[in-house]
Amino acid sequence: MPEYVDYGSPDGAVFGRVSTEKIAFYGATPVSKQSINSAISTTASISTSGVYGFASSTEALQVVNAVSTMAYALKQLGLVA
Secondary structure, three states: OOOOOOOOOOOOOOOOOOOOOOEOOOOOOOEOOOOOOOOOOOOOOEOOOOHHHEOOHHHHHHHHHHHHHHHHHHHHHOOOO
16 A cells, blocks of 8 residues: 555645755655746746747757756756656
8 A cells, every 4th residue: 555645635745844944756866945046937938930949949948958957957866867
């Protein structure tokens, strides 16, 4: 029978009450909350006439950097190999 970390409350469960608490999954070393560079644009413009399908190559690189940062954070948590 599996063990659960919550007790079935409709409010859900929280992991890490503050950003400095460390958590990990699947035997990884616990780490604190990761952050993404605040300079990354949250509104990249999709364009059929621009470079790489974006309005500029800078926006394309921002997306690549954001995805790379998220992949790194997921690996640190042990959620992906």
